Amino acid sequence: MRTALAAGTAWLLATGLTAAGAAPAQAAPLQAAPAADAAPLLDAGSADGRRFRATGRLVGGGGTTCSATVVHAGGRPDPAAKALVLSNGHCADDTMGTNDVVTDKAAPEGWTFTPAFFHDNVAEQKTFTMERVLYATMKDIDVSLLRLNATYGDLAKLDVTPKTLADRRPAPGTALRAVHAPSDGIEDGRRHLRQSRCTATAAVPALHEHTWLWKDATRTDCLGISGGSSGGAVTTAGDTGRLVGMLNTIATPGYLGCGLGRPCEGSAEGLVVPKDDTAYVTPVDAVASCLTGSGFDLRRTGCRLDRGTQVTVTPDGRQTRSTTPDGPARWDVRITPGQGTRPTWVAVKSGPFGAVDCTRPEGYGTPRRLPAAGLEHTAVLPAQDNLHVLCVAGGPDATLQGAAWAASLAHPAYAYVRVDNTPPTVAPRIDAQHFGEGDDATYWVRPVYAPWELTGYQVKYGPRAGTDCADPAGYRPYLNIPASLKASQGPWTYCAIGSDNAGNTTAPAAFTVPSG
Template identity: 35%
Template sequence: MKVCPLTFNAIVLALALCATDIPALAQSVPFHSNIALKSEQHVPGMLSGSARNEAPLLHSTDPGAERFIAAGKLLTGRTGGYNCTASLVAGKTPPPPNRPALILTAGHCVDDEMGSNTVIVNRPAPGGWLYTPNYFIDTTPEHHSVVVDHIVYATMKGMDLAILQLKATYGELAARGVHPLQLEPSVVSAGTPIELAHIPVIGVPEDERFLRHSLCQVSAGVTPLVEGIGPWFWVAAVPNDCKGVAGGTSGSPVFKRDGTTVIGILNTKVEPDYTGCGLGRPCEPTETGDFSREGSSYYIPVDRIARAIKDDGTIDVTWLDKGTGIQLERTKPGWISQRYEEIDGQQQPARWHLRIDDNGFDRIMYKVGSARSIDCSNATGYQGPIPAASQPFVNLGLPTQEGVFAICVLGAHTGEGVYQPATIWLRQIDDTPPTIAPVIHERGWEGEKEVIPAFSLWELVDLYIKFGALEQTDCSDRDGYRQFTRQWTRVDEKQPWRFCAYGTDQAGNAGPPVNWDYSPTRH
């Protein structure tokens, strides 16, 4: 979901698909508040018994297992304590044996603190990063790790992919029986059979943390995908029903069934214990909003990376977005709001609230559209040029209908006629209230009874409560509510008593209230 630098913006992604050795981080953190009490405590990415059977361990002697020798365990993070999966890859022709080898993984395995428009090019890898191929359960004597030397390319902008360079050559790995996989740009549709070779860790006993095999199908065609509180926006992702996906699976190679070429890299999954859209709960934007595909995993197609890998085993970054686009920052927290929001103490139509950083760009062009269908690479529809100094996006109004919207911004430097690749930011208009109410928990504490409401990420991110004598407390009346501050409330056991709670979503829409009643005679 995560790898994974341990910041709030990354916790759920880290736990869902990468893995850390700190299980306490499985506790969810709500968007506006600082704690979430869930009705069931669950570690995102737990590999259940049924999932183990659906993603069985691979043995080197299994038919066709030789196809997965290049898929290996990847340790990254600040100290090499985060688990992902990566694959040795090359171009269409065998690379020179003396060329430093390349591995392919997910971008967030490199640094999931990356913003939605961040690109990393040619950066030394931190110490402790290791890649271990041939990671079958029955080949442990052959599990020899290779040091990761360089981050050749990594991004969360538009796609979640990374290419890393090893301190070993293709020839040295070939001498150990590890040969690179080729990448294949591939168009798939619903029902296309695929398979996944991955090394899940979260929820897996230590003696079973080896290559597993999932047989799956594509659930639908390529779709844009949104996740997180930034959020990240991947312009092309493929939903699938791969099972056994858990922490450590991030970066795994996806193949067409019985194929030998990689068509995608496993990116994220929809965690079952969350609601709404947010970290651990990616959503597909529609023309009127977004929806979460229950039980789905997603992979990122490799077509753009495939074009960039040259036959000599190097990367031609000119095929990729080098991260040279204009930089924007939000002037108002959050990216989701109602159609009208509070601005300068008044309710006004929602705006983009984006400021252009002063980084040498003197003019810009832009266009706005549905995140479902906008194509920032298409020149059609751009407005401008406009002076960057005019800061046109601080007060630019949003479309008035509900939906997820993207703004594509092209920037040109002073004295240059070429515009850099588009920077993309999202905003969502959400006027639809939640349909769920908080769950109320009770406990006995020092001989007293106490109650507390539970968040439901990401549909209920703020909670409000009130309580009092049963006959005088009307939960449907919003007067008297106050924001929940994470404290248990002690029940007044001397009289009939009522506790009320309701939640709001990330746009501030209020859901239905719930009541918990106490009667001295009943208890």
């Protein structure tokens, strides 16, 4: 599941990529197999099955599988019009960064959608190719709107009618129905539409995962969800005709802290780590504001989706301690004019993720001139542990007023840095495997990662009698190559110091090989 729930990108979690794209992990699996009773298979002929025939299997780039739903503004489309399909942004492109917005691009070859994707109607299922990516982003909202190479009339022949989108989000306590087609942890032949009956437990103003900053998610207790569930249709229990959201991401069991596969909620006090299996839903009311009877119009009056016409920010998205060998940690952000816009002035402000509102003019500094070559922002970062966001808006003058500035403030660009001065919460562990017999007996030893608390190691090893793990001499970075220790030369002492992505370290840990 990437952000969380797209199948086919599981290797990213299974290898435990760090923010810098390194450090494989031998850690927990992506997601345990969902309990069958948590999200039972939907029967095509059941009442709920008939209500959700518009939802099905989306196959995107590289064979990534997601869930998606046929949609229309009013539910009564022109039969000759090409059908629109709604899913998550990462289902269209899971490499999108913090500020990326994709508009009106040809869909890559091989993208398909199969509606009414039930386990008991396989013979009648029909798969359609995808024609265009009308919209996709991971900025503020994880959403994509795709156009099929098929009409609403073609789908009507399969008894597939589009869903409409609600213009408001579910309030906490609202009973929900989530229909999705999970793949990870599901045996072949059973990777079809399932239904989770659950509840909206909280409105979440700010949600962070990997390089993405999202707004206005809904926290739920939906279960039975795994890779492939991304984009799954979410409705209220009493109104299954309209979507109130899409399944987006979950807190993957076995992962710690905040990172890919482990979203965290923003607050003024720091990132809030959710409990295992907490599922989040992406709202769809902003998408609804851009749909018309004839399709999708990003320039429609009242459309609240980001058009992608903002200054370009090149952030590092790094994790750091507040004090570095070079002094206090600083922002390291480059701001340049973006494509399709020519702002000559730029204003910035910063604050804790979940507390700072980048859309409000209050708190922005005096606009500065933005040369074509760009400018650097290198102010000192706050010392407090938190995810700190830099809001960047561009405009035509130094006033921070008027229509152009208002449009920029509605969708500013972001940079972020996580300040983390807290040592890892778990101690190092090792994996020692025995191979061979007699004189050939060998132990292969490696430290075990625990994303996202232990993502790097310094190690050393030697004969037990002469190796002191408390002595800093001799440690070297672990490069993911197990140590090969001859059993006949043992017992050995293997020393490990774990670290997180900010460089905080554990106390040295000593292990005897063989143990006992």
